Amino acid sequence: MEKIKIFSPGSVANVSCGFDVLGFCLDDVGDEMIVRKTKSPGVKITKIEGQKLPLDVKKNVAGVAATALLNNHPTKEGFEIEIYKNIKAGSGIGSSAASAAGAVFGINELLGRPFTSHELIVFAMEGEGLASGAPHADNVSPVLLGGITLVRSIKPVDVIKLPCPKELTAVVLHPKIELKTLHAREILKKNVSMEKAIQQWGNLGAFVAALYNEDYELMSRSLKDEIVEPMRSLLIPEFDSLKKVCKAEGAIGFGISGSGPSVYALTRGTDKAQKISDAMKKIISSIGIDFVIHISTINNQGIKIIPN
Numbered sequence: 001m002e003k004i005k006i007f008s009p010g011s012v013a014n015v016s017c018g019f020d021v022l023g024f025c026l027d028d029v030g031d032e033m034i035v036r037k038t039k040s041p042g043v044k045i046t047k048i049e050g051q052k053l054p055l056d057v058k059k060n061v062a063g064v065a066a067t068a069l070l071n072n073h074p075t076k077e078g079f080e081i082e083i084y085k086n087i088k089a090g091s092g093i094g095s096s097a098a099s100a101a102g103a104v105f106g107i108n109e110l111l112g113r114p115f116t117s118h119e120l121i122v123f124a125m126e127g128e129g130l131a132s133g134a135p136h137a138d139n140v141s142p143v144l145l146g147g148i149t150l151v152r153s154i155k156p157v158d159v160i161k162l163p164c165p166k167e168l169t170a171v172v173l174h175p176k177i178e179l180k181t182l183h184a185r186e187i188l189k190k191n192v193s194m195e196k197a198i199q200q201w202g203n204l205g206a207f208v209a210a211l212y213n214e215d216y217e218l219m220s221r222s223l224k225d226e227i228v229e230p231m232r233s234l235l236i237p238e239f240d241s242l243k244k245v246c247k248a249e250g251a252i253g254f255g256i257s258g259s260g261p262s263v264y265a266l267t268r269g270t271d272k273a274q275k276i277s278d279a280m281k282k283i284i285s286s287i288g289i290d291f292v293i294h295i296s297t298i299n300n301q302g303i304k305i306i307p308n
């Protein structure tokens with residue numbers, strides 16, 4: 001294969017109780033990328049459409065991730081990357097993860113798959129490090145593995161793909177203001193009280209159990225964030241009202257998507273998702289901020305190869 005075209009999806013990570021460890025993959029929003037073999041070794045980013053981002057491989061998350069892969073797999077072949085961005089940087093829907101994961105996925109396919117999807121996480125994470133100041137794998141993991149993932153450790157990388165109940169549907173509201181992950185991480189307190197930590201790991205363990213048992217009541221009780229949400233929600237317009245109406249419309253859970261400003265709700269099936277979307281629309285329209293809402297099932301495959 002000389003060339004590959006892929007759909008590299010958006011993702012929601014953190015998922016409330018799982019700061020930096022839980023994430024799920026979306027299906028209806030993502031970037032397209034073309035990766036091509038070239039004769040001169042190394043990586044080049046030749047085109048980016050949809051957003052102003054650097055073509056310089058050292059300053060672009062896709063370039064950094066691709067370079068990390070090639071440093072671990074020396075080859076005489078080179079690669080050119082074209083990126084067609086649909087996920088806005090700073091949206092909280094995994095824009096940098098889509099680019100970083102897409103680059104390593106595409107190159108790995110063209111090389112004949114020397115690495116497993118799990119092994120690609122460590123390279124994609126390097127790109128995330130550039131975007132947010134700290135490598136984290138909660139977005140790149142669901143994009144590379146599909147479904148809902150839990151990052152047990154990043155040193156060494158140890159990621160578990162969790163069961164994903166088929167009915168689970170996400171509604172993601174993206175208010176069109178930019179919040180940089182780097183800044184949204186800087187505002188976090190560095191220490192957590194024992195009381196909050198106990199609540200959080202209780203909820204995280206319960207959420208994982210709820211996925212295995214398809215126990216939606218338990219899922220609802222455990223989708224809570226005692227640590228990060230109280231700080232970051234202050235940066236998100238109408239956060240409390242949005243949470244209230246989504247819960248009233250039967251959302252299983254509601255929280256910040258990534259580092260914001262997007263928020264997500266999880267529910268069962270598309271009818272309920274539509275009602276939640278309508279309720280979100282009413283609130284956000286009332287304050288005159290431009291927005292987009294995605295209704296998406298959980299994408300259990302992750303990155304998809306699409307026809308050229």
Ligand code: HSE
Pocket residue numbers: 013014019020021132136138139181184185258259
């Ligand atoms: N876990 C990351 C954070 C996701 O919340 O900072 C955003 O990239």
